[in-house]
Amino acid sequence: SSSGLENQIFQYIDLHQNEFIQTLKEWVAVESDSIQPGLRQEVTRMVELTADRLRALGATVELVKLGSHKLSDGQSLLLPPLILAELGKDPQKPTVCFYGHVDVQPAKKEDGWKTDPYTLTEIDGNLYGRGATDNKGPVLAWINAAESFRALKLDIPVNLKFIIEGMEEAGSLGLEEIIKKENQRFFSDVDFFVISDNLWLSNRKPALTYGSRGNICFSVEVRCGERDLHSGSFGGIIHEPMTDLIALLDSLVDTSGRILIPGVYDDVASLTEEEKKLYEAIEFDIEEYKNNSGVKKFLYDTKEEILMHLWRYPSLSIHGIEGAFHEPGIKTVIPAKVIGKFSIRQVPHMDISIGEHQVIKYLEDVFSKRNSPNKLKVSVPTSAMPWVANINDPLYTAARKAIKTVFGQDPEMIRDGATIPIAQMFQNITRKSVMMLPVGAADDAEHSQKEKISRHNYIQGTKLFATLFLEIAKLPGKLQEKSNTTTTN
Numbered sequence: 001s002s003s004g005l006e007n008q009i010f011q012y013i014d015l016h017q018n019e020f021i022q023t024l025k026e027w028v029a030v031e032s033d034s035i036q037p038g039l040r041q042e043v044t045r046m047v048e049l050t051a052d053r054l055r056a057l058g059a060t061v062e063l064v065k066l067g068s069h070k071l072s073d074g075q076s077l078l079l080p081p082l083i084l085a086e087l088g089k090d091p092q093k094p095t096v097c098f099y100g101h102v103d104v105q106p107a108k109k110e111d112g113w114k115t116d117p118y119t120l121t122e123i124d125g126n127l128y129g130r131g132a133t134d135n136k137g138p139v140l141a142w143i144n145a146a147e148s149f150r151a152l153k154l155d156i157p158v159n160l161k162f163i164i165e166g167m168e169e170a171g172s173l174g175l176e177e178i179i180k181k182e183n184q185r186f187f188s189d190v191d192f193f194v195i196s197d198n199l200w201l202s203n204r205k206p207a208l209t210y211g212s213r214g215n216i217c218f219s220v221e222v223r224c225g226e227r228d229l230h231s232g233s234f235g236g237i238i239h240e241p242m243t244d245l246i247a248l249l250d251s252l253v254d255t256s257g258r259i260l261i262p263g264v265y266d267d268v269a270s271l272t273e274e275e276k277k278l279y280e281a282i283e284f285d286i287e288e289y290k291n292n293s294g295v296k297k298f299l300y301d302t303k304e305e306i307l308m309h310l311w312r313y314p315s316l317s318i319h320g321i322e323g324a325f326h327e328p329g330i331k332t333v334i335p336a337k338v339i340g341k342f343s344i345r346q347v348p349h350m351d352i353s354i355g356e357h358q359v360i361k362y363l364e365d366v367f368s369k370r371n372s373p374n375k376l377k378v379s380v381p382t383s384a385m386p387w388v389a390n391i392n393d394p395l396y397t398a399a400r401k402a403i404k405t406v407f408g409q410d411p412e413m414i415r416d417g418a419t420i421p422i423a424q425m426f427q428n429i430t431r432k433s434v435m436m437l438p439v440g441a442a443d444d445a446e447h448s449q450k451e452k453i454s455r456h457n458y459i460q461g462t463k464l465f466a467t468l469f470l471e472i473a474k475l476p477g478k479l480q481e482k483s484n485t486t487t488t489n
């Protein structure tokens, strides 16, 4: 149950919920799509808006330049700056660093949205809009939590640091270098890292996440020449790039979802008896999860098989074909250059570099059997590592308590099939505790046409983060350790 202090904060959050939603509306209105080069300025504008909000909170904000990156056509494009901010620097307090991103996946009304994707719209307690849950809502919930302490003139019992990026959806370009560079400076006094950029496993039951898959993204380019051709003038006498590409893409997975690239499963961590039991104990409603997806049948029937294939086995998804005619109607053309995009969600203990090599070699072999004179080019625009944490870390204890206080129930301990590149970077480079604390529900439809966060989850999520600050401050050890260091200095 909650304390007097918590009740005071919760009351403030409840009373100000419409203001918090108004700010989310202003944020969702910014088309900060990091994938389409033409919208890069909007991403930068969104990063600046976030920086303003943090400054208004009293935080010291640095905007770190990340340089530029190369597009597939060879042009170079400026990356949006990265936010490093801090609020409080009391050596007696533990320091918590929050990570989030303010860029979004592409969205167009014509994709099938019922509401305008960039106008946050409330329907039956749900706030629909691109970025509502991934990840503008959770970033704001963290800021709202700090803001509530400030407005009530209450001391925040932890030092807060923020790292907010604008390129997560594009694979967190430029990020790893900064984490390495800042390890001995900005991150040196961080005790705990908290990421809130994934979803619960259920529509109602809160969760705590201790693992995520990585991702290797591939581009497969097939080209026959410089110009598109009339299919009446050339169809039947040339090797068409699209036919080659479809054959290549079709060679990647079989009908049961098994990846056909030799060696891909070789290093995947073997399943232990202990781990098996963990899956058996999880509460997971297959029907609810199926309804959320809108598909009628999954590749697997049991809870254990489904969760293992989401969390601990690799998967391969085909995302799209650049250069293919995709508008309504018929265009009788033979595209001269097509680029297939697919990615492999990788898991412990797969080796990224071996994986890349295996895939490229496999595609070259399949292509060579086609005797096509076309040019094949395979590249890896981005990749990220999987992450698994120790759930016995005190940070998880604090979060469990906070969840119990706010939601009145214990969290489901879960992993996630998606990727947040920074998780493994934090763990590997800083060696500190890393935790994912989602506030979005399983039906939030990330990356889809009905993305939303519920008013309930956004507001309870704000309370959850405020409670987490209080619970982290109560943790033994860290405080003592800190005051010991200060007294001996």
Ligand SMILES: C[C@H](N)C(=O)N[C@@H](Cc1c[nH]cn1)C(=O)O
Pocket: 134, 135, 168, 169, 170, 171, 172, 197, 198, 215, 217, 382, 384, 418, 419, 420, 421, 446
């Ligand atoms: C889980 C997070 N909200 C997310 O959507 N991450 C992206 C990151 C990514 C990986 N490869 C390219 N982008 C994802 O998992 O797709």
Ligand SMILES: [Zn+2]
Pocket: 101, 134, 135, 168, 197
């Ligand atoms: Zn995200």
Ligand SMILES: [Zn+2]
Pocket: 105, 134, 169, 446, 447
């Ligand atoms: Zn995302």
